[in-house]
Amino acid sequence: MRRTVAIVGGGIAGIAAAVRIVESGDAPIVIETRKKLGGRATSFTDPRTGHTLDNCQHVLMGCCTNLIDLYERLGVLDRIEWHHSSWWANPPHEPDEMRSSQNWALFPAPAHFTMSFLRMRGLSFAEKRAIGRACWRLIRMGTRGRIAWRGKTFDGFLGETRQPARAIERFWEPVVVSACNLPSAACDASYAMQVFQEGFLANAWSPAIGISTVPLVELYDAAERIIVEHGGELRLGESAKGITYDGERVTGVATESGFVAASAVVSAVPADRLAKLCSVPLRRADRRLRDLEKIKPSPILGVHLFFDAKVMDTPHLVLPGRGTQWLFDKGLDEEGRSHVHAVISGADAWMDLDEAEIVRRVLADVQWALPRAKGLEPVAARSVKEKRATFAVEPGVDEWRPSNAPDARGGVRNLLVAGDWTATGWPATMEGAARSGYAAAAAWTGKGGVLPDVPPSWLAKALGLG
Numbered sequence: 023m024r025r026t027v028a029i030v031g032g033g034i035a036g037i038a039a040a041v042r043i044v045e046s047g048d049a050p051i052v053i054e055t056r057k058k059l060g061g062r063a064t065s066f067t068d069p070r071t072g073h074t075l076d077n078c079q080h081v082l083m084g085c086c087t088n089l090i091d092l093y094e095r096l097g098v099l100d101r102i103e104w105h106h107s108s109w110w111a112n113p114p115h116e117p118d119e120m121r122s123s124q125n126w127a128l129f130p131a132p133a134h135f136t137m138s139f140l141r142m143r144g145l146s147f148a149e150k151r152a153i154g155r156a157c158w159r160l161i162r163m164g165t166r167g168r169i170a171w172r173g174k175t176f177d178g179f180l181g182e183t184r185q186p187a188r189a190i191e192r193f194w195e196p197v198v199v200s201a202c203n204l205p206s207a208a209c210d211a212s213y214a215m216q217v218f219q220e221g222f223l224a225n226a227w228s229p230a231i232g233i234s235t236v237p238l239v240e241l242y243d244a245a246e247r248i249i250v251e252h253g254g255e256l257r258l259g260e261s262a263k264g265i266t267y268d269g270e271r272v273t274g275v276a277t278e279s280g281f282v283a284a285s286a287v288v289s290a291v292p293a294d295r296l297a298k299l300c301s302v303p304l305r306r307a308d309r310r311l312r313d314l315e316k317i318k319p320s321p322i323l324g325v326h327l328f329f330d331a332k333v334m335d336t337p338h339l340v341l342p343g344r345g346t347q348w349l350f351d352k353g354l355d356e357e358g359r360s361h362v363h364a365v366i367s368g369a370d371a372w373m374d375l376d377e378a379e380i381v382r383r384v385l386a387d388v389q390w391a392l393p394r395a396k397g398l399e400p401v402a403a404r405s406v407k408e409k410r411a412t413f414a415v416e417p418g419v420d421e422w423r424p425s426n427a428p429d430a431r432g433g434v435r436n437l438l439v440a441g442d443w444t445a446t447g448w449p450a451t452m453e454g455a456a457r458s459g460y461a462a463a464a465a466w467t468g469k470g471g472v473l474p475d476v477p478p479s480w481l482a483k484a485l486g487l488g
């Protein structure tokens with residue numbers, strides 16, 4: 023018997039769940055408010071110009087095993103360009119290149135960054151030695167040591183390992199705030215440590231930076247096709263109003279245009295949206311739904327700048343110690359202008375600024391970092407504020423993140439909860455969203471499931487990072 027599964031939300035979590043559900047032989051019905059799939063990781067049409075812009079640059083890493091698997095299933099993995107280097111602005115000098123050596127025999131992880139890290143001119147020898155000492159501690163503590171830091175902020179670890187202020191500003195902070203969308207003083211230490219342990223130190227492939235070569239929205243066209251061709255249904259441009267519950271099971275989803283009956287429901291919307299979809303009896307019956315309001319958001323600001331001349335010489339650039347954390351070279355736009363995208367994570371302090379002030383500040387950072395931009399004004403600019411960009415991985419958040427499926431502590435049997443904010447063990451990322459969708463689908467179908475992490479190198483494992 024083919025069962026119908028209603029999926030509320032067509033972001034990456036909803037797409038991941040839908041793709042695995044069609045593979046199992048069941049039929050998903052994806053209900054999505056917007057006209058296209060992709061959720062927060064998508065593009066929009068700029069009303070001022072009619073151009074397609076990503077709402078923000080989205081970066082994945084080699085360690086994102088489930089997202090990479092999803093892209094592969096969608097047939098779009100070849101649209102991701104991989105970089106083994108990150109470039110760190112250090113004016114007036116050339117940017118420092120931090121490169122993960124792919125000579126795994128000569129430089130097995132965690133030694134893969136050693137040569138390029140030692141060559142970086144933006145950090146003094148004493149700062150590098152302090153960073154090395156803290157990395158050694160991260161390696162030796164392994165996963166168990168990291169879990170012991172749960173509930174504390176990462177700046178505590180930086181203090182305990184006596185990191186100089188400049189090393190924090192120029193190395194630790196740009197990585198933590200970009201990956202976790204919170205500064206070290208607010209971010210749960212275990213998540214920041216996970217970024218360094220699994221993303222940087224465990225193996226040489228994980229730090230690879232993946233960037234889409236097409237607008238994000240184009241990555242999901244295949245998902246629409248796969249769902250429909252396999253007997254599923256897409257209800258795009260339709261909002262769910264409530265998940266119906268008969269006192270024992272969920273029975274389907276009430277939408278603005280009717281009712282979708284289903285054997286199971288996968289919620290793949292953010293926590294605040296799910297709270298609106300659940301009745302009081304449903305929330306009382308399922309302890310996973312009780313603390314939804316405790317999941318707090320953290321903002322990201324993206325700024326698109328267009329110049330008449332090419333200003334960047336590297337595909338991307340970290341701006342240590344500046345308000346703007348990353349710049350991405352997006353190439354030429356449809357009018358032949360050089361498109362630079364600036365990203366500010368953990369952007370609370372920027373949310374009340376108007377666009378003119380935002381552009382003024384970002385331009386100052388761009389001109390600080392890029393000699394070719396000095397004296398240049400952008401011919402066009404567009405800032406995109408995402409106040410609820412991600413959930414905040416603050417200390418204690420794990421207590422509120424619900425499991426994807428009911429567990430030994432209870433839950434409504436046929437209600438699955440997905441989304442980057444659920445208990446994936448990851449910070450708010452596309453990888454977390456993909457994991458949650460895979461886990462939710464597997465809990466219902468009994469097939470598939472979350473893919474394992476990239477294994478640590480033999481040396482990393484021998485040193486304790488396993």
Ligand SMILES: Cc1cc2nc3c(=O)[nH]c(=O)nc-3n(C[C@H](O)[C@H](O)[C@H](O)COP(=O)(O)OP(=O)(O)OC[C@H]3O[C@@H](n4cnc5c(N)ncnc54)[C@H](O)[C@@H]3O)c2cc1C
Nearest residue numbers: 031033034035055061062078080081262441442451452455
């Ligand atoms: C500015 C910005 C930059 C980011 N940068 C990165 C990055 O570089 N790397 C990275 O890994 N992650 C990044 N992220 C995070 C990433 O986008 C998210 O973690 C991921 O997309 C979340 O996917 P999701 O499916 O869990 O949720 P969402 O993408 O939020 O999907 C939920 C979907 O549900 C729909 N919906 C809501 N309510 C209803 C309803 N009542 N009925 C029907 N549909 C509904 C929404 O329209 C949405 O499409 C960034 C996020 C933002 C905002």
